[in-house]
């Protein structure tokens with residue numbers, strides 16, 4: 001048989017172990033709660049990521065569609081330009097290309113209501129008279145910016 005002292009010691013150990021078990025259960029419970037919260041957050045982030053990936057894919061698809069439109073338009077403009085260039089005399093085309101290089105990409109400008117649309121300056125009366133007197137197929141140029149002036153019914157001549 002166990003002595004009363006041993007029994008007391010055993011009871012003390014049981015009480016201590018019960019307290020330890022209780023503490024460990026509390027810790028396990030806390031860990032489970034944190035784990036659940038972490039899982040919920042992971043689910044949220046995963047859904048947010050999926051949403052962002054979907055938006056990125058949409059944006060990329062829209063960008064690609066716009067790029068295809070731009071490419072098609074550029075190709076169409078290149079074709080139109082090649083056709084237009086074919087009808088222009090070589091020396092005039094050479095002058096135009098030279099002016100275009102010198103004048104920031106614009107070698108010819110519309111003469112609109114007596115004003116050069118290239119440099120935005122209005123022609124003086126002498127210049128207007130010279131342009132008016134020039135043959136319809138003559139190449140007239142702006143006295144200020146030297147661009148080729150394109151005459152139209154709206155030139156104000």
Ligand SMILES: [Zn+2]
Nearest residue numbers: 116119142145
């Ligand atoms: Zn000009």
